[in-house]
Amino acid sequence: MARRGQRQSGATRSATPRRRRVRDAEGIMPVLARAVREVEGAVQRGTVQPSVRTKFQVIALLVREERARVNADQSAAEADRTKQLRRLDGIATILAKTAARDTSLLALLAEDATVSPAAAALKREMMLDAGLEAPAEEPKRPAPAPTTNSTARQVVPQSVVQRQLANPFLAPDFSSPAPKQVRPQRLAGWELLGPLFKSFEYATASASKSLPEPTSLRTANSQELMRHQARLIAAVTGGHRTFLLADEPGLGKTAQALLAAQAANAYPLLAVVPNVVKTNWAREAGLWTPRRKPTVIQGDGDTIDGFADIVIVNYEVLDRHVGWLGDLGFRGMVVDEAHFIKNKKSQRSQNVLHLSDRIRSRTNRPLLMALTGTPLINDIEDFAAIWQFLGWIDDKSPRAELTEKLEQSGLTPADPGFYAAARASVIDLGIVRRRKVDVAADIPARRVADLPVELDDAAGRSIRAAERELADRLVARYHAVLAARDNADETDGIDHDLVRRVAEWERAESAKSKSGDNIFNLVRRIGAAKAGMAADYAAQLAHNVGKVVFFARHIEVLDAAENLFAERGIQFSSIRGDQSRTTRQKNIDAFVNDPEVSIAVCSLLTAGVGLNLQVASNVVLAELSWTNAEQEQAIDRVHRIGQSDPVTAWRIIAAQTIDTRIADLIDSKAGLAARALDGSDEELTSSADFQLEALTALLTKALTETPS
Missing domain, CATH: 3.40.50.10810 (Tandem AAA-ATPase domain)
Structure with a gap:
């Protein structure tokens, strides 16, 4: 306040008469204006001390009370009342902007926020400075125990409690030499x-x-x-x-x-x-x-x-x-x-x-x-x-x-x-x-890095339940066929030929039906569930290293990624199969030539061939392919002649789902393809049978885990 340096202790002030300004047209407004600017400046500097928080709360209280007084004063002219309310709105706006910089201040604006003795004393002082009648000072109370600024719900897991009970006397570790204290000499006084x-x-x-x-x-x-x-x-x-x-x-x-x-x-x-x-x-x-x-x-x-x-x-x-x-x-x-x-x-x-x-x-x-x-x-x-x-x-x-x-x-x-x-x-x-x-000499020219993500929300739980239902249906079908055999009792262990036939029946029925918990819909749901995390990782890569190519199979995954990039202000190019040739080439050129366009969002089915995107060296595979060749084609949009940097393809995999088995199948087929190219006479399985292989793996795992 204006006379801060002249203030005396509470005991002396009570004995010394204080000149009070007669309330005029200005009243409390100059006091509030000075105080709010002081608070605003302190928060901008990052020095939010307890005294600043107290002043912030008191300003809010006085603005609230003054607004109520102005609205209730029917004797004032309408123009004067409008002017006062407008000035109060200006102070309230500064308070709101200040609270936006330090959100811990928002709790002080609540109607039921606790008013500390320090806040009550400061409010009384500011009212006296404004020439207002202030309430009498309340007797001093014991200071409350310190509290943290965080209003978040705190938890302590039970296993942590057990660890603390097992070792209740956790000693500090001062075995290493402590850093020596250094007082600035030549640099004393320098910022x-x-x-x-x-x-x-x-x-x-x-x-x-x-x-x-x-x-x-x-x-x-x-x-x-x-x-x-x-x-x-x-x-x-x-x-x-x-x-x-x-x-x-x-x-x-x-x-x-x-x-x-x-x-x-x-x-x-x-x-x-x-x-x-x-x-x-x-x-x-x-x-x-x-x-x-x-x-x-x-x-x-x-x-x-x-x-x-x-x-x-x-x-x-x-x-x-x-x-x-x-x-x-x-x-x-x-x-x-x-x-x-x-x-x-x-x-x-x-x-x-x-x-x-x-x-x-x-x-x-x-x-x-x-x-x-x-x-x-x-x-x-x-x-x-x-x-x-x-x-x-x-x-x-x-x-x-x-x-x-x-x-x-x-x-x-x-x-x-x-x-x-x-x-x-x-x-x-x-x-x-x-x-x-x-x-570059340390790392391979091209590599695939798996990034497992945990689907721990409601969508993830629903997907795992659907996968269990699919596995249970396959197991029931397997046991039904087995029970119908004349020599059912002679079967020892898992009949892998029957497993494959059951998987073939399921795959054929799934291909005919576009609804229900079949393998195609399950994989599609997994892609949608991990879309946000895949897009988030692509955004982090773009922030860190520049241009990134994002591949997905399904429209909803492409849409989710583009929505996230738009919300974060990240410029991207969309390369899809439903675009005209002119639009598609325009978007490709924007990604290649415009330094502000950070991400190319590409359809795995239509953008995986015929594109030169070597301006990037990082690829995000948001959804898995059904073939190794499809995955390789996508990575080769970046890893091609003209690429001077090692290429990394980040494969987003939903942990604890069929996604992991599909990834293993892709890798095994990649190794098989490499051996065939090296002259192996081993016959390659059709890439179209990945769904069959995934179902076979799912049923085999379920039979292994299920008691016979």
């Missing part, structure tokens, strides 16, 4: 975060830390690593503990993070990941670190293993688990697609930063890794939250390790060489960026 960000904004050279050469390209369980992966693991083995790993997609960031945790013995390990890849994280953990058990948090976490070594949680449910996660005693934390936390005011960012603080408070030099494929040269200030997660900076300044590096340069932001030295100092803390073209 450093702005120059640090600017040092990346104007740089042109590659931003990547120098890594040691590996002594081996094999893991402890004999998995073969690519050289660029092994170099990062060697750095962890040598003692480095923080990384912003910004390798392009397809270079194995997940494997590097899991093996880094193993090298650092950073268990238990917390992995915060997007929903679309959390199943894949558990799968990769089983592949690269098979002796360390992963567990995936779904919903309230009722099914997790509280004693697991690796806890995997997606951003969307993190808020309800942040309490117990902060107390579990993690020694390492990985944040996948770390650009998701670039907005420090968002709840997901605050949760991640809170957990990072908790881990660093309990463990000296924990393993902290932020994974993202986004180039660091763009929007560098978006990485402030990532640097803070890694412990390189805090809200206002560099932390000790970075401060020491900057001091050692002997430069200040006023010196010409400061920016290059500052950039090198940050990179040396652990920024690692490799592109496909940089490590």
Whole structure:
């Protein structure tokens, strides 16, 4: 307020008469206008202290009361009343925009929001400043217990309670040397975060830390690593503990993070990941670190293993688990697609930063890794939250390790060489960026990477139920034929010839009927259920590496993908079979030539041949083909003459469904085709029989699991 510096204590004020302004046409309005601008400025600067929250609530209360008073004052002229209401609306608009920047303020606008003693005292002060009669001061009450800003429902899974009971005295891990405290000397008084960000904004050279050469390209369980992966693991083995790993997609960031945790013995390990890849994280953990058990948090976490070594949680449910996660005693934390936390005011960012603080408070030099494929040269200030997660900076300044590096340069932001030295100092803390073209010798020219996704919503449950019904129908038909045989009692084990005949009957009937729970409709429903996750992953790829080709078979999947891209403001080209030749070529040219068009949305049936899309090196296969040849044709739209980068096809597979068996069939037929091309005399099965093979596999699995 205007006389803030002249205020005295409550006891002195009560004894000293205070000059009160006589209420005029202005009244409370100037006081509210000044206060709302102060709150707006504080939120824009990111300094939302408790006092700012209190002032925000008091302004809202006074605006509400003043609006009611103006509306009830029948003696005022209509023009004056309209003017006052318009000014109140202006203040309310600023409050709303401010709350949109920090959504935790919205709770203070509720009619039943608790008014603290501090808020009541400030309201009284503001009314006195406006020359209004203020209510008498209430007697002081004991301060309430501190509460968190999060209003999300918090849960603690039962298996976590069991783990806590089994080890109730979880000791902090201070076995590693604590980081030494460094006080700025030459740089004391300098604002450093702005120059640090600017040092990346104007740089042109590659931003990547120098890594040691590996002594081996094999893991402890004999998995073969690519050289660029092994170099990062060697750095962890040598003692480095923080990384912003910004390798392009397809270079194995997940494997590097899991093996880094193993090298650092950073268990238990917390992995915060997007929903679309959390199943894949558990799968990769089983592949690269098979002796360390992963567990995936779904919903309230009722099914997790509280004693697991690796806890995997997606951003969307993190808020309800942040309490117990902060107390579990993690020694390492990985944040996948770390650009998701670039907005420090968002709840997901605050949760991640809170957990990072908790881990660093309990463990000296924990393993902290932020994974993202986004180039660091763009929007560098978006990485402030990532640097803070890694412990390189805090809200206002560099932390000790970075401060020491900057001091050692002997430069200040006023010196010409400061920016290059500052950039090198940050990179040396652990920024690692490799592109496909940089490590092309390490990776195959073309590869298919499976990305399992969990269909854990109502649609997924319905699909699994339909698959069980289909399997039950096949089993019943098999047993009915078996029982009708004269020698039924002589059958020992599964009659595989009969299994195939039953599968043939089902396939023939399914081809005639377009309704019911047959194999064709089941696969179509699976495609629709995973469409959103496939499109989300394509959008992430486009954000990280540029142009992406998205293939799907069914119209509803293509439509769902295009709707998601449109909602996110991502420009795309649609290449479908129902387009005229002119429209189709126009869309192809837009994808190839326009740098703003990030994604080509292609029909697998009509765009899988005859196109040259080598401007991209990443393909998303949202739905599986019924033939290996169809899949190969789609990938070959990108992997063809003129392609200078290794190509990765990301195959989205619905876990725990027939999708996985179809993928296995495609792979087995691909191997068979390769052997035939190499001169094998083994007869190739018809590609048209994939449905038959899938049904045969489904029935065989059901008979194996069903007691005879």
